[in-house]
Amino acid sequence: MSVRRAAVIGGNRIPFARSNGPYARASNQDMLTATIDGLVARFGLQDERLGEVVVGAVLKHSRDFNLTREAVLGSKLSPDTPAYDVQQACGTGLETVIVVANKIALGQLESGVAGGVDTTSDAPIAIHEDLRAVLLEARRATSIGGRLKALSGVRPRQLVPAVPSNSEPRTGMSMGEHQAVTTLEWGISRAAQDELAVASHHNLAAAYERGFFDDLVTPFLGLTRDQNLRPDSSLDKLAELTTVFGRGESATMTAGNSTPLSDGAATVLLASDEWAAEHRLPVLAHVVDAETSAVDYVHGDRKADGLLMAPVYALPRLLARNKLSLGDFDCYEIHEAFASTVLATLAAWADGAFCRQHLGLTGALGSIERTKLNVNGSSLAAGHPFAATGGRIVAGLAKQLCQNGGGRGLISICAAGGQGVAAILEA
Amino acid sequence: MNDRYLGLVNTQIGSALASRVGLPRPAVLRRYQAGAPLLAGPVLLGSISGTAPPALAGLLAGAGADTRTTDAGDVAWAGLVLDATEVSAPDQLAGARTFLAGPLRRLMPCGRVLVLARPADGTDVTVDASRQALDGIVRSLAKELQRGATANLLLIEQGASLESGVRFFLSGKSAYIDGQSLRLGAGPAPPPTDWNRPLAGKTALVTGAARGIGAAIAGVLARDGARVVLADLPQAGEALVKVANRIGATTLHLDVAAPDAPERLLTYLAAHTDGLDVLIHNAGITRDKLLVNMAAEQWDSVLAVNLISQLRINAALLGGEQLRAQARVVCLSSTTGLAGNRGQTNYGATKAGVIGLVRSAAREFTAHADSTINAVAPGFIDTEMTARMPMATREVARRLSSLQQAGLPVDVAEAVGWLSSSGAGGVNGQVLRVCGQNLVGA
Ligand SMILES: NC(=O)c1ccc[n+]([C@@H]2O[C@H](COP(=O)([O-])OP(=O)(O)OC[C@H]3O[C@@H](n4cnc5c(N)ncnc54)[C@H](O)[C@@H]3O)[C@@H](O)[C@H]2O)c1
Numbered sequence: 087m088s089v090r091r092a093a094v095i096g097g098n099r100i101p102f103a104r105s106n107g108p109y110a111r112a113s114n115q116d117m118l119t120a121t122i123d124g125l126v127a128r129f130g131l132q133d134e135r136l137g138e139v140v141v142g143a144v145l146k147h148s149r150d151f152n153l154t155r156e157a158v159l160g161s162k163l164s165p166d167t168p169a170y171d172v173q174q175a176c177g178t179g180l181e182t183v184i185v186v187a188n189k190i191a192l193g194q195l196e197s198g199v200a201g202g203v204d205t206t207s208d209a210p211i212a213i214h215e216d217l218r219a220v221l222l223e224a225r226r227a228t229s230i231g232g233r234l235k236a237l238s239g240v241r242p243r244q245l246v247p248a249v250p251s252n253s254e255p256r257t258g259m260s261m262g263e264h265q266a267v268t269t270l271e272w273g274i275s276r277a278a279q280d281e282l283a284v285a286s287h288h289n290l291a292a293a294y295e296r297g298f299f300d301d302l303v304t305p306f307l308g309l310t311r312d313q314n315l316r317p318d319s320s321l322d323k324l325a326e327l328t329t330v331f332g333r334g335e336s337a338t339m340t341a342g343n344s345t346p347l348s349d350g351a352a353t354v355l356l357a358s359d360e361w362a363a364e365h366r367l368p369v370l371a372h373v374v375d376a377e378t379s380a381v382d383y384v385h386g387d388r389k390a391d392g393l394l395m396a397p398v399y400a401l402p403r404l405l406a407r408n409k410l411s412l413g414d415f416d417c418y419e420i421h422e423a424f425a426s427t428v429l430a431t432l433a434a435w436a437d438g439a440f441c442r443q444h445l446g447l448t449g450a451l452g453s454i455e456r457t458k459l460n461v462n463g464s465s466l467a468a469g470h471p472f473a474a475t476g477g478r479i480v481a482g483l484a485k486q487l488c489q490n491g492g493g494r495g496l497i498s499i500c501a502a503g504g505q506g507v508a509a510i511l512e513a
Numbered sequence: 514m515n516d517r518y519l520g521l522v523n524t525q526i527g528s529a530l531a532s533r534v535g536l537p538r539p540a541v542l543r544r545y546q547a548g549a550p551l552l553a554g555p556v557l558l559g560s561i562s563g564t565a566p567p568a569l570a571g572l573l574a575g576a577g578a579d580t581r582t583t584d585a586g587d588v589a590w591a592g593l594v595l596d597a598t599e600v601s602a603p604d605q606l607a608g609a610r611t612f613l614a615g616p617l618r619r620l621m622p623c624g625r626v627l628v629l630a631r632p633a634d635g636t637d638v639t640v641d642a643s644r645q646a647l648d649g650i651v652r653s654l655a656k657e658l659q660r661g662a663t664a665n666l667l668l669i670e671q672g673a674s675l676e677s678g679v680r681f682f683l684s685g686k687s688a689y690i691d692g693q694s695l696r697l698g699a700g701p702a703p704p705p706t707d708w709n710r711p712l713a714g715k716t717a718l719v720t721g722a723a724r725g726i727g728a729a730i731a732g733v734l735a736r737d738g739a740r741v742v743l744a745d746l747p748q749a750g751e752a753l754v755k756v757a758n759r760i761g762a763t764t765l766h767l768d769v770a771a772p773d774a775p776e777r778l779l780t781y782l783a784a785h786t787d788g789l790d791v792l793i794h795n796a797g798i799t800r801d802k803l804l805v806n807m808a809a810e811q812w813d814s815v816l817a818v819n820l821i822s823q824l825r826i827n828a829a830l831l832g833g834e835q836l837r838a839q840a841r842v843v844c845l846s847s848t849t850g851l852a853g854n855r856g857q858t859n860y861g862a863t864k865a866g867v868i869g870l871v872r873s874a875a876r877e878f879t880a881h882a883d884s885t886i887n888a889v890a891p892g893f894i895d896t897e898m899t900a901r902m903p904m905a906t907r908e909v910a911r912r913l914s915s916l917q918q919a920g921l922p923v924d925v926a927e928a929v930g931w932l933s934s935s936g937a938g939g940v941n942g943q944v945l946r947v948c949g950q951n952l953v954g955a
Contacts, residue, residue: 124750127757127764130740162758297747297773300766304750368784 091372092187092356094511097481098125099352100306102469103313105206109349112307114143114150118157118203121351124304125199126162129355129367133162137195139169140186141353142178143203144472144502146171147210153203176423177378177501178202179352179476180509186356187373196361200480201353202473208349217244254393254502256384261393261502262424264383266332266339268392269426272433276338279425280324283343283466285456286422290463291317298462302481314346314469343425348469352477354484371484371495371513377404383504390434390444394427396506397498398434402445404508412452415510416493417486419479422465423500431498462486475499480511487513516895516911519918539917540661543623545685545927547709547736552625552683554591555579557616561597561608569596569629569675576680576708584616592625592683593617597647598669600630601640609650625683626654626664629675632696648694655692655950656915663691663916663950670939672699677936680708686931689892689924691915692950695943701839701883702938711934713738716786716837718778720769720822721796723749725896726845728756729922730793733930735760739791742781744769769796769822770814775829788837791933792830794823794844797863799898801856812859819863823870831881838882841933844871845925846888846944852953864890868944875942885941887932892948895919916949 100121103109109117118141126132141154150156155169174181179202186198213221217240224236253260269279293299294311303311316323319342329337330344355367362369379400381391397420405411412435420428434440435451445451462482465475476499483495495511519539543553556578558565565582573580573594581588595612599605613626620626628651633641648666655664665682669675678697681687705711717734721727722743735741741762745753750766757764765781767774782789797819800811823844830836849857850864871888878884893899893910899919902910911919928947931937 120751120754123758124754124764127754127762130757130761130763132758132761297766297768297771297777300747303747304754304764305748306751308751310748310750366785366787 088193089191090193090358091374092190093359093362093369094371094373094480094484095355095357095362095367096129096370096485097302097352097354097477098128099303099474099478099481100124100350101303101309101312102348102350102471102474103309104469105347105349107207107313107349108307108309109205110207112205112349113208114146114153114203114205115157115160117205117306117349117351118153118201119160120306121201121203121304121353122157122161122163122199125353125355128301128304129365131163133164135164135166137198138186138189139163139167139199140172140182141169141199141201141203142172142174142182142473144173144175144178145204145206145209173473174507175502175505176421176470176472176475177499177505177507178473179478180376180480180497180499180507181378181476183354183356183373183476183480184376184507184509190356190358197355197357199353199355201351201477202471202475203351204471204473205349206347206471214244216241220244252502254383262331262339262344264393265424265427266337267388268395268430269338270332270336271389271392272430274338274426274429274433277321278429279338279343280321282422282425282428283324284319284321286460286463286466287316287319289461290315290467293462298485302485312468314348315467339424339426343466345423345465345470348471350469350471350474352474352481354477354480370488371511374510374512375404375408376507376509377401377407379403379506381504390440391504392430393502393504394423394500395430395434396504397500397508398431398506399445400506400508401435401498402447402451404510408510410510412454414494415454415496416458416490417461417483417495418454418459419464419483419495419497420459421475421479421499422460423470425466427500476507483511484513487511516918518908518911537912537917539912540622542661542688542916543685544688544923549685551576551578551680552591553623554589554621555581556592556594556683557584557590558582558594558596559612560595561599561605561612563608566596569594572676572679576676578683586615589619589621590616590624591621592627593620594679595626595628597628597630600643600647603639603643603646606643606646606650609647613654620658620662623661623688625662626651626658627679627682628664628666630666630668632668632670651694652692658915661688661916663687665690665692666694668694668696670696670698673697673939674702674936676704677702677931677934678939681931686927688927689916689920689947689949690928690945693946695940695945697939698941700879700885700938700941703935705935710738711936712791712930715739715790716742716788717791717793717933718742718744718789719793719795720744720767722756723752724756725898726891726894726922726925727793727795729926730795730929731756731762732760733923733926734791734933735762737930737934740786742786745796769826770817774822775826778826779829779833779835782835788835789830790837790840792826792840792842793929793933794826794842796822797845799857799860801860803856804858807859815859815863819860820866820870823867827874827886831877836881836884838884839935839938840878840881840884841937842878842884842886843929843932844886844888846890848890848892848946848948848951848953851890851944851946871944872942879941883938885932885938887940887942888944889925889928889932890944890946890948891920891925892946892951892953893919894922894925896922913953914949914951918949920947920949
């Protein structure tokens with residue numbers, strides 16, 4: 087069987103909104119359907135049967151068990167387009183790209199859409215676990231008497247709903263608290279974090295001004311740009327913010343250098359070169375390879391196995407397999423879960439002792455030119471609707487590489503559960 | 514914007530009331546519907562000398578019209594076509610009265626009067642005066658007609674192909690065109706293979722397509738078989754998607770006034786199409802102010818969007834590789850460009866400028882493998898642009914035309930659609946008003 091490279095044709099996303107902002111009343115399905123429809127309109131795919139649509143959401147209502155398929159049925163794509171959900175926390179979006187690209191590579195698909203959607207506003211609220219047990223017990227009861235008896239077990243405190251938080255089930259710590267440990271272990275300064283955040287805002291604003299997003303973003307519910315974007319962000323302004331993660335003097339993480347809770351959706355159109363040519367659609371870039379990784383953040387080393395450090399491990403394996411080194415890329419997209427995540431990741435790759443001990447290398451993996459990092463802004467400025475970030479990055483990177491007249495790009499995304507997803511694109 | 518008055522007046526009570534107190538009684542216009550016959554009844558064909566021209570009879574019959582050459586005296590006519598091309602002396606004009614007067618009494622609602630004539634050409638003063646007289650006849654008659662009927666004049670140059678124009682002016686597609694004259698030249702005007710899909714196989718681009726007239730134009734071009742690209746501002750993207758997915762078109766976020774707009778357009782066309790057959794310059798804005806109060810920004814932005822963008826994009830297309838042979842460009846002007854309008858010196862400048870543009874560029878477009886460029890000047894059309902007017906002004910403006918109502922976006926769109934077709938190749942450098950014979954302007 088011959089293997090081919092899947093082409094990235096383009097993407098569409100809606101502007102990302104802050105939690106309980108303009109999309110407060112939009113469901114995942116609303117956002118995803120609008121985003122798919124925007125993609126359909128951009129590429130003239132009305133009534134087209136695509137190979138597959140693969141999308142995921144991290145926060146999902148139980149009624150959304152078939153979220154992507156439902157969105158496809160509500161969209162202008164042919165209802166004969168199969169669809170399914172994938173979920174790998176914040177790695178979801180990139181993982182769906184890998185899934186679709188691999189099927190295209192194997193010849194199982196000619197075209198497909200990958201992507202992600204998330205809402206922190208219209209989040210599912212679960213009922214108290216004890217109450218759930220009581221209700222299930224009552225449902226199992228065969229007589230009315232039995233049902234009433236079971237229901238008499240309801241206690242007032244059980245009526246308080248359980249709102250989902252982004253804390254790790256095995257540690258009870260929030261993602262920010264985990265990252266605060268990593269930040270401290272790697273000695274990442276407040277100034278360095280704020281600097282990265284400012285760059286993210288400035289790069290994103292400049293990209294909007296250049297019209298870079300004109301064929302990547304479609305307004306939704308009146309929002310035309312990412313709501314979190316602060317074009318006039320500055321070190322001085324960020325320095326005024328109080329810290330929100332970590333404790334005491336050593337705390338460095340603020341709301342300004344951490345991503346806010348956000349709502350949004352992003353999709354990517356992938357295809358074989360043949361399909362693209364038949365549809366008179368230019369190819370932006372190709373998906374070369376991908377690698378996932380995970381760390382034992384529960385029992386592992388405080389410094390080496392931080393919750394969001396897994397991409398550090400994915401990359402050397404990915405590079406080795408492709409006979410590339412860290413410097414062989416024209417653009418780097420490292421997802422800004424927190425500014426310090428990016429900085430700790432870079433610090434780890436530049437640390438010879440760490441790379442020898444933990445990555446099995448003979449020395450440091452290397453360092454990258456900061457001017458090639460997140461050149462059109464990243465999650466700190468755009469916001470981060472968990473599953474939507476991968477699609478945002480893939481479409482943007484593919485377009486940038488194409489605009490550069492060719493080149494190679496690297497994507498690295500950290501995810502809850504101590505996981506990481508990395509991929510290479512080439513144009 | 515719903516025209517409540519139009520609805521009311523067309524109920525039994527409303528109509529009786531309106532006639533008693535002498536209020537205008539606008540008719541519900543006959544508009545094109547796919548598959549519907551060209552005319553709702555028979556058409557009477559005659560000429561200034563009395564005998565009906567056989568070629569024209571064949572053409573009408575070919576278009577499916579029930580064509581007659583004598584008035585039986587009891588027939589209700591859907592159309593009256595007068596061949597006045599022979600007119601060369603003032604005394605011949607009486608033939609127009611002879612032919613029209615009787616059957617006019619039995620013209621059906623939304624009937625058509627179409628007069629064919631030769632344009633004045635400066636060779637003979639008596640001939641020219643007589644020919645020009647027909648213009649006065651048609652314009653005055655249009656003001657006399659009632660119940661949605663229209664009268665228009667086609668000025669036919671030697672060697673011009675008539676078919677497409679005659680069909681258009683008799684059909685429901687010209688519902689809101691009244692009291693106008695249009696010149697048909699000898700440029701190649703091949704008839705379409707399928708009259709129901711005259712734009713099959715063509716690629717078209719409409720600017721400002723997210724709503725209003727632009728969205729309607731896009732719909733008509735798609736209906737007529739074109740592959741349509743809809744361009745509008747990135748901010749209008751949400752509405753643009755809805756239009757695109759309704760009609761089966763693709764979207765392009767493009768600010769036509771941006772410095773790099775022509776270059777972006779060419780790049781897009783090169784990557785996504787096999788070249789452009791039809792371009793509709795529809796994007797337009799108003800920033801109304803009396804000249805004494807007008808800020809520089811209000812002046813500049815209107816000039817940039819409505820006129821300068823068209824000049825720059827045309828130049829880029831003519832200088833580039835993306836404009837195909839026998840291409841059609843249609844520019845949106847306005848009756849304001851012909852008659853002026855208080856508070857619209859900036860807008861009026863651009864809409865008059867567009868008329869100068871098409872007149873001047875016609876030759877250059879002919880040189881581009883028999884392409885054409887024309888302007889459409891809408892009168893008062895119900896859109897979000899006019900919905901912003903004060904209610905009273907809007908109500909009055911709606912009635913200020915022979916058809917006593919505002920046009921719909923689709924009326925403008927049908928005119929644009931026709932000028933975009935291969936059959937309209939004889940029309941070049943012209944301005945077609947779609948205004949219900951607005952009392953303002955020419
Ligand atoms: N409505 C009328 O009565 C009337 C009368 C005469 C002429 N016109 C002309 O018809 C055209 C359409 O008018 P309408 O009433 O539909 O207006 P509209 O305001 O409803 O729609 C105009 C569209 O153009 C778009 N647009 C504005 N600036 C743009 C830019 N820089 N780049 C790309 N797109 C841009 C807008 O986003 C909008 O979608 C205009 O040129 C107008 O001057 C309208």
